[in-house]
Structure formats: structure tokens, C-alpha cells
Amino acid sequence: MTATLEPRAIGRGLARRDGGAKVRGVAIYADETPVPDPLFCRIVQATVARGRVSDVDTAGATALDGVVGVMTSTEAERLASTDDAELAVLQGTEVGFRGQIVAAVLAETDEVAREAADLVRVTYAEEQADARLSADRGDLYTPESVNPTYPPDTHEGDVAAAMAEAPVTVEQTYTTPMHHNNPMEPHATTALWEDGHLTLWDSTQGVHPVRQTVTQIFGLEPEQVRVVCPYVGGGFGSKGNPHANVIMAAMAARAVPGRPVRLALTRQQMFSLAGYRTPTIQRMQLAAERDGTLRGIAIDVVEQTSRIKEFAEQTGVPTRNMYAAPNRRTTHRLAALDVPVPSWMRAPGECPGMFGPEVAMDELAAELGLDPVELRIRNEPEVDPETGKPFSSRNLVACLREGAARFGWAGRDHRPGMRLEDGWWVGTGVAASVYPTMRMPKSTATVTYDGGRYVARIGAADLGTGTWTVLPQIAADALDVPVEDVDVLIGDTDHPEASVAGGSSGTTTWGSALVEAVREFRDKYGEDPHDGDAASGSVNPNAAEEDYVMSAFGAQFAEVRVHADTGEVRVPRLYGVFAAGRIVNPRLARSQFLGGMTMGLGMALHEQSLLDPRTGHVVNHDLAEYHVPANADVDDLQAHWVDEDDPYVNAMGSKGIGEIGIVGTAAAVANAAWHATGVRVRDLPVTLDRVLPAR
Amino acid sequence: MRPFAYATPPDAREAVLAVAERPDAAFLAGGTNLVDHLRLGVATPGLLVDVTALTSAEIEDLPDGGLRLGAAVRNSDLAADPRVRGRYPVLAEALLAGASGQLRNMATTGGNPLQRTRCVYFQDVTTPCNKREPGSGCAAIGGATRNHAILGTSGRCIATHPSDMAVALAALDAQVHVLGPDGERTVPFTDLHTLPGDTPERDTVLGHGELITAIDVPAAPIAARSRYRKVRDRASYAFALVSVAACLDVAGGRIRDARLAFGGVAHKPWRAHRAEEALRGAPATDESYRAAAGVELADARPQEGFDGGNAFKIPLLTGTLVSTLRALAGEETRA
Ligand SMILES: Cc1cc2nc3c(=O)[nH]c(=O)nc-3n(C[C@H](O)[C@H](O)[C@H](O)COP(=O)(O)OP(=O)(O)OC[C@H]3O[C@@H](n4cnc5c(N)ncnc54)[C@H](O)[C@@H]3O)c2cc1C
Numbered sequence A: 001m002t003a004t005l006e007p008r009a010i011g012r013g014l015a016r017r018d019g020g021a022k023v024r025g026v027a028i029y030a031d032e033t034p035v036p037d038p039l040f041c042r043i044v045q046a047t048v049a050r051g052r053v054s055d056v057d058t059a060g061a062t063a064l065d066g067v068v069g070v071m072t073s074t075e076a077e078r079l080a081s082t083d084d085a086e087l088a089v090l091q092g093t094e095v096g097f098r099g100q101i102v103a104a105v106l107a108e109t110d111e112v113a114r115e116a117a118d119l120v121r122v123t124y125a126e127e128q129a130d131a132r133l134s135a136d137r138g139d140l141y142t143p144e145s146v147n148p149t150y151p152p153d154t155h156e157g158d159v160a161a162a163m164a165e166a167p168v169t170v171e172q173t174y175t176t177p178m179h180h181n182n183p184m185e186p187h188a189t190t191a192l193w194e195d196g197h198l199t200l201w202d203s204t205q206g207v208h209p210v211r212q213t214v215t216q217i218f219g220l221e222p223e224q225v226r227v228v229c230p231y232v233g234g235g236f237g238s239k240g241n242p243h244a245n246v247i248m249a250a251m252a253a254r255a256v257p258g259r260p261v262r263l264a265l266t267r268q269q270m271f272s273l274a275g276y277r278t279p280t281i282q283r284m285q286l287a288a289e290r291d292g293t294l295r296g297i298a299i300d301v302v303e304q305t306s307r308i309k310e311f312a313e314q315t316g317v318p319t320r321n322m323y324a325a326p327n328r329r330t331t332h333r334l335a336a337l338d339v340p341v342p343s344w345m346r347a348p349g350e351c352p353g354m355f356g357p358e359v360a361m362d363e364l365a366a367e368l369g370l371d372p373v374e375l376r377i378r379n380e381p382e383v384d385p386e387t388g389k390p391f392s393s394r395n396l397v398a399c400l401r402e403g404a405a406r407f408g409w410a411g412r413d414h415r416p417g418m419r420l421e422d423g424w425w426v427g428t429g430v431a432a433s434v435y436p437t438m439r440m441p442k443s444t445a446t447v448t449y450d451g452g453r454y455v456a457r458i459g460a461a462d463l464g465t466g467t468w469t470v471l472p473q474i475a476a477d478a479l480d481v482p483v484e485d486v487d488v489l490i491g492d493t494d495h496p497e498a499s500v501a502g503g504s505s506g507t508t509t510w511g512s513a514l515v516e517a518v519r520e521f522r523d524k525y526g527e528d529p530h531d532g533d534a535a536s537g538s539v540n541p542n543a544a545e546e547d548y549v550m551s552a553f554g555a556q557f558a559e560v561r562v563h564a565d566t567g568e569v570r571v572p573r574l575y576g577v578f579a580a581g582r583i584v585n586p587r588l589a590r591s592q593f594l595g596g597m598t599m600g601l602g603m604a605l606h607e608q609s610l611l612d613p614r615t616g617h618v619v620n621h622d623l624a625e626y627h628v629p630a631n632a633d634v635d636d637l638q639a640h641w642v643d644e645d646d647p648y649v650n651a652m653g654s655k656g657i658g659e660i661g662i663v664g665t666a667a668a669v670a671n672a673a674w675h676a677t678g679v680r681v682r683d684l685p686v687t688l689d690r691v692l693p694a695r
Numbered sequence B: 001m002r003p004f005a006y007a008t009p010p011d012a013r014e015a016v017l018a019v020a021e022r023p024d025a026a027f028l029a030g031g032t033n034l035v036d037h038l039r040l041g042v043a044t045p046g047l048l049v050d051v052t053a054l055t056s057a058e059i060e061d062l063p064d065g066g067l068r069l070g071a072a073v074r075n076s077d078l079a080a081d082p083r084v085r086g087r088y089p090v091l092a093e094a095l096l097a098g099a100s101g102q103l104r105n106m107a108t109t110g111g112n113p114l115q116r117t118r119c120v121y122f123q124d125v126t127t128p129c130n131k132r133e134p135g136s137g138c139a140a141i142g143g144a145t146r147n148h149a150i151l152g153t154s155g156r157c158i159a160t161h162p163s164d165m166a167v168a169l170a171a172l173d174a175q176v177h178v179l180g181p182d183g184e185r186t187v188p189f190t191d192l193h194t195l196p197g198d199t200p201e202r203d204t205v206l207g208h209g210e211l212i213t214a215i216d217v218p219a220a221p222i223a224a225r226s227r228y229r230k231v232r233d234r235a236s237y238a239f240a241l242v243s244v245a246a247c248l249d250v251a252g253g254r255i256r257d258a259r260l261a262f263g264g265v266a267h268k269p270w271r272a273h274r275a276e277e278a279l280r281g282a283p284a285t286d287e288s289y290r291a292a293a294g295v296e297l298a299d300a301r302p303q304e305g306f307d308g309g310n311a312f313k314i315p316l317l318t319g320t321l322v323s324t325l326r327a328l329a330g331e332e333t334r335a
């Protein structure tokens, strides 16, 4: 247990420090980095999903004025490490998925590079590809672990026996489709190789993780690589790990020493090269007593990975900790397909993995004729059901009660299909949210006293989340000085090493490093430092993690209207209530919660990457066809939180908030759609054709 | 994207000649569709002839009480015109249901009906498409077909026409003024677009170099009570899954006359003559509307697809028509 900081700057809704620069358009993003005389790199992508490149005809491309070179697997430099097949760019002729980089063009202008890329003729020895996910494939396998390091399967008691004996059971299969992260800013890098040094201005969720990967792949020393990224136009996990485009940009730069190279993916290219959320098939089993007490809970997950690189989404993991039940089972099986490489997308595991269970709970409530809020309260565990450890704090019930009160849940008629208003079926639904409180093992900060100000440095990232603003609040309270007297510089490997902005761990990890650095600083220099005094500190492992399970919880309430003639689905109200420790900056936290919920609304109603199983590519690969919510889809959207005092999580008393908002939203909406119409949609998204039989 | 030449000839006649003499030339209006196609490699013209300044940007009254819409009138201006809103609500609503404010500020009366299909395979040059590359095959058949046609398809193409405005113009019996290398002609709007048949590369009856100069909307008292109802996968900024343009004349609970056109179901805006016929004289009830939809959709042929296909469009269009006509008849009762 760490002493929690006295909140003075913490808890204030300070405006974004970088807001003005962004609004004025002067915040510099990776692709705009001012560099002299850049070259432009455009990639050529495989048009088959499996096979070999038999020939690359570059004659047409090289004949163009302004083309500096065409890179293929024949000419490209050999990388020091090719262990990661996703990043082994141009290292061989094998094609592992449609959209893989098979060549790249370097030219004096972007237009010429693009034209030349179109002129590169690639021929393939195509092989039969396999891109069809189903739960009855014969070749499903059990991964060694699921993201990041959880066991793939857990068993306790006997779910089958519980299912056989319990008076009430639910057994259903739920699916979530492939999703793409689609941040506004595409993946982009400006790269310069000069005098044996590589500089990457990259749009990333972590400059140090990029450096680590790049040094490994190119066989460089850390001192030879600098990665810079002050601002990111969103990532949602897709910029958590460097993808092939970053390696390509670095390779291109190394081919033209002294000349900067720019490489930005197009929106379409992002659908095969920047990761995505795997589609999931979730078979749920719930066994319950008549009063709703769960006797058994199980989730058996089938999902996909790519043949060339494994990523195993931890979809079944939230079921391990959510509700009390003596008999429990979670399993994960993967199909390795000829498809692009899946990766992190906002709340990997929790986001898809709270769809099946939370709809199943609603089905159980309906079976029992019980209020779905009450059903959840009755199954609230006293300790973590998986480990038997207590929770450091768990306020799901408080969120459910607060949400129910705000939403006007009391008196709800739990029967479906009962309310028709002005030609719209109206219903309400609820679902729970959860997200673990994570702390990364490594991050260091320095604090320097300089001209009356405290300047802290740490290579952290701000992907629009508010790091530029929140870290000074933490440092100021640790220093016990006004926040106006503190600067925190981030986004550069010249600053001390910081962990990736992922797993909603940034504030916990970097904030803890800052607090340690401040402690060192005060120990050394006291309250009255001199110019140039400096100290550094690193995040420590949290001893309390031995004794406590740490998670944020929430409850989401949705009102859904379904047009009686057309099936159109609208969500006039969506309220979320969260218990996520102390809120460091309410203004920024609200925008994280609302952003997560909006993305959850998109998951509920719109988002779906259509991977053509005949070709292995996503056919709706632009924002005209891959639908996210438009303004008109978002109506009365509210995020609230309950006060939560958790002395165990970290010195700020805070839990991660970047991801929990997307967890449970889709289930709340699907449950409300059922309540409106009586049609149970178990496959996302809830599109009008799926509820149309309501009439 | 390939380099291309850009020309601004002094008048429409010169523009027509400039395009007619070069097979790889194209007219450029607002550019909201064509410029996307340049970027995607779907269109590779060698010469773009900008016609935005060469055709009228005016909306003129016609002697019969109709309106003449200059080809360069922007979609936003057309939608906002009080005469359009008063005489043809269906047209104003159709325009406002399309695209976004920014796009409508650029899009033109001439360019809008000539926008090309949003079929995802058409827009992706790495997949076969008979419309883009005649004879290469149709990747949509057996692929993602949710947005595809159920009426008038062929074994070579199952694309839909994406324009909302065009559906309203089809219901309103508009006439299209065309200037070609051989002079002027007028084409009924319902004959402008073609069905795919064996030549899906053609969207319309216009020949290369033929320029739309204006579109006439004739007087239509029936259109005073008219509606455009668009159903799509999100609340705004998406193309129609189905849409209905409807004008209805009801008296004493009976339908005297109706004009109907459907969007999102065919390679052209689908004028529903058979449904209109079925409605004439029928009681203004849900049953009549449903029966009319049934008559028009008797030949509908849904597509299968890995995305679930588009059979849902039959009940969806039926529901949309019923809902729209019920609302229009309700206006009649209140009036
Ligand atoms: C993201 C997005 C969403 C959209 N959503 C919708 C929607 O929901 N509903 C909808 O209806 N539309 C929608 N649109 C399409 C938009 O309405 C059309 O792109 C626009 O109307 C085309 O008009 P334009 O003047 O820009 O045509 P251009 O792009 O300039 O030209 C289109 C075609 O017409 C030809 N052409 C142009 N003018 C003439 C003329 N006078 N005579 C002969 N040929 C001519 C051109 O050569 C070209 O082939 C959307 C577009 C985008 C990009």
C-alpha cells in the first residue's frame, strides 16, 4: 500500500495543455515533420492471400521521372532479425496474407511515388488460401497463452454437471465480427538514416517500444535510434506495436542515407497492415438456481489468428472474474488463417469478451423473470472468483444502482416487445463493464529544477488521451507545488524510458515513475532546490498485487428504439457509470469514457469488417463503407462515476480509464433491442435486418 | 493516380467537342465522385474538362409551373430553394438525405445522377469487375451483396445506383437536356439510366461527350404531398439500403393517384409503375400499400453473399413503402 497523494491539482478538470496547438493546427504530426527535401515511399501490396511472388516487374515504375528506386525482396537489405514474420518486410517471396508488402517505391514526390507503385507489376504463384473462420473447423488449436500471458483455459468444478442439474440454464452462441481500429490519423512515419543514426518521427503509442523493436530488427544499438512522437491522432491499440509500415519506412531511409523519407499508409492499406480485432465466436453456458444464483458459468471461445504470426485475444478472461459461481470454465481455440495479423484494439479481451456473457446474463434474467440489474447484484462475488483474493476495490453494485437511478430504471416492465411509441418499439437494457488495473514493469522519469520551474521528462505518449495534461497534475501534487510551475516533457526516446500507452496503464505506470522521481528529488535536495538539481525514479512493482485483484468496473444503460416498419435501430440514451478509483482529471476522463462508449455504440450498431473469404481481404476498407457512428447516431450520451477510494492501486489512487468505456456497451444496446422488440440478436452488429422480423 | 490534363474551354459546345474527340477525356463537375475515382485508379482519364462554369447554375421557372435546374446548380442550393421545397418536397428531402453538407456544397445537378455505383468491388481495382473492366467478371456475385440490387440484375452485374436525388427525379418524370457533338436532345429521366444486361460498363444512355446542361422538372400538383424516405445502416452519412420517393393523392380514404420510385434496389432509380397502377383506386390502407409493394417486387431476385446477402431488402422495401405511404395519407387526412 502506497501513501495516496494529497489531491490538489489531481481532481481538477484542467484543459488540455496541447489543446491550443491542436486547434490552431500547429501541433506537428509524424507525416508533417518539417524535414528538408524528403522522399516519398509508397508500398505495393500482395493481391493474393497465399503463395509466392514469382516476379516483380519494376520497369514501368523506374521509367517514371522522379522515381528514385523500387525496393523488392531481391534488393532489400537483409534484416538482423526475422523472428517476427509480420515485421520481416521484403525478406522473402512468401505471401502470408493479402495486403502484405511485396514492394515499395521511393520518389521525389508523393504523386509520382503513388503512380509508380501502381505501375509495379507483381506476378504470383498463387496457392489455395483459407480465410474462413468457423467453430467447427478441424484444425482449431489451443494457444500456449492468451494476450498478454494468461493461461488459455481454466477449469473449476464441473460446469457440465451444473448445467445438467440446475433448474434454469442458458446455452447460446454469440459472435462479434472483425473490427478495425481506424484512428483518424493514419499510420505514418518520417524516417532519416544519417551518419549511422536512425531517427523516426512515428505516429505511435510508445516511442521506446518502437525503438526496441527497430533496434532488434535492424541489429542496431539503442544509441543509434531515436524515436519522436509528440502527438498522435488516435491509435486505439493499432499503434501500440510497430507494424510493417514502420520497418518499411526505416528500410527505405537506410537505402538513401541523408535523405528523409515519408511513408503514410492510406486508409485502405490500414485494413491489412495495422492490426485489427479478431472476430470471435463465444459459446456461453449459464446454470442458475431459481433465485438467479449462478451454479455454473462457462465461455468457450473460437477466434482467428494469422498463419504467419499468432495473436490470441483473451476473450474468455473477463468471465473468470466477473460473477460468483462454483463451477467455471473458460477456453480459447484459434484458427490460423491466411489473413492479416490481428492485434490490440481498445480493450482487447474485455471488449468482445463482455458481449456474450452480458447478453447471456440478460437472457437468464428473462428466463427467470428477474430484473437484470438485480440478477447481477445477486451474483456479485465477495472475493475474486478465480483466485480467491479480495478486490482492492469493486463497486459494480454501486455503479448499477447509481446508473439505475440516473436512468430511471425503477418500475421497468421486464417483458419484451411491450412498448410501441409513434411507430417505434422502445426498450431498455443494461450490461456491466470491467477493465483490469494494470501497471507496466518499466518506466523512468527525471525531475530537474530549472529557472524556478520543475521539468520532468519521460518518454510517455499522448494519443489524445491527455498525458500532456495529466502528468503535470501528478508531478505537481507529488512536488507539492502549483501545477503551473511544472512541465512534463514526453514523446521522445531522448527522455527516460517509458512503457507503451496500452492496457489503460499509462497514468498508473508513468505517474508512479514520476512520484518516485519526485521522492528521490526531494530526498536529495529538499524543498529548496537549486537550478540544475536533478533526480530520477522508476516505477516499482506493486506489492499489493500479491494480495489483491485490481479492476475498474462500470454499468451501462441503453434505451433503444426500433422502427416498427423498417427495423432501423436508434439509441436515444446511453448512460455509463464507472468506478475507476480517483479521477485525475474529470474533463479528460469524461472524454475517455464518452469516447469509449461511442466506440461501443459503433460496435453495437455499425462496425464490421467484411473479410471476403474467397480473397482474404476486407472489402469495405474505407470510412464510407466501414461505418462508425455519425453525429446523428449519438444522442443523449452521459458518463458518470462513483467516488472510489482505493489505497492499493498506486499513489494517485487511480485506475485506468481509457478502455473500460467500450466494454459492455454493445451488450447493453443488444439487450435493449431485445427488450424493445423481443428479437434476440446474438451476432453483432445489431443491424436493421437482424431485428426486422420484429414486425 | 496518373497525370492528366485539365481544361476550361470557353463554352459548353467547346467542352463537348473537347471530350468527344478524346476517348480518354471526361467532364469534371463538383469532382466529389470523379476525383475519388482518380485516386483509386478506377478512372484514368488523360483530360479533365471542367464544366462547372459552362452550364447554368440557375433554377428557372418554366411556363407550365415546373422548374429548370441548371446542371451546375449545387446540391445544397437546390435543396434550399423555396420553390423546390414547396413544389417538390420529395426532391429537397432526397438531396438532404444524401452525402454530407460539405459534399452537397460541391456536388452538382449534372454530376449527381451520373455518379457511379458504390459497389466495393467496382471501387477496388484489385478485384474483377465487369463494370470497370468489361469481361473481367463480377466479384460481387457470391461476395458481399448487402448493398446490391434485387431488381433488374444480370449475370454480369448486380450493382445499385447510389444517387438519392435521382430517385426523386425518376418519380417526378423529369426530362434531361443533353448537348452532344451532334446537337441537343432530351431524354426522359426514367430512360437515362440503364439496366446492366450484357453491358454493365454503361450506366446511362449518354454517349461519350454528351453533356447534361439542365434537368426540367414538370409541374406536378401531386408532388406537393410527397416524401423521400431513406433507410440506411446509420442515422446519416450512408448510402441507402433502400429508399422510396413517393407522391400520393388521396381523397375520401381512396387513392386517386401515386408516383413511386425506389432507390437501393436496382442499377437505376426504379420507377414503380406497377405499384402505382395497383394503388390507383385502392383504399388508403396498409394492406393496399403492402399489396402494391408485392406487385412491384414480384420479380425481385435477392443475392446470396458471405455477408448474409440482401434478401432482407424485400421486407425492408415493403416496410419502407408502407410506412411512407401511410404517413403521406395521414397528411391528407389532416389537411
Ligand atoms: C463519402 C460520400 C458519401 C456520399 N453519400 C451520398 C449519398 O448518401 N447519396 C447520394 O446520392 N450521393 C452521395 N454521395 C455522392 C455525391 O452525391 C456525388 O459524388 C455527387 O452528387 C456527384 O456530383 P459532382 O458534381 O461532384 O460530380 P463529379 O464527381 O464531378 O462527376 C461525376 C460523374 O459525372 C460526370 N459529369 C459531371 N457533370 C456532368 C455533366 N454536366 N454532363 C455529363 N457528365 C457529367 C463526370 O464526368 C463523372 O463521370 C456521396 C459521396 C461521398 C464521397
Ligand code: SF4
Pocket: B117, B119, B120, B121, B122, B128, B129, B130, B131, B132, B137, B138, B139, B140, B141, B156, B157, B158, B159, B200
Ligand atoms: S456488381 Fe457490377 S460493379 Fe459490382 S463487381 Fe459486379 S460488375 Fe462490378
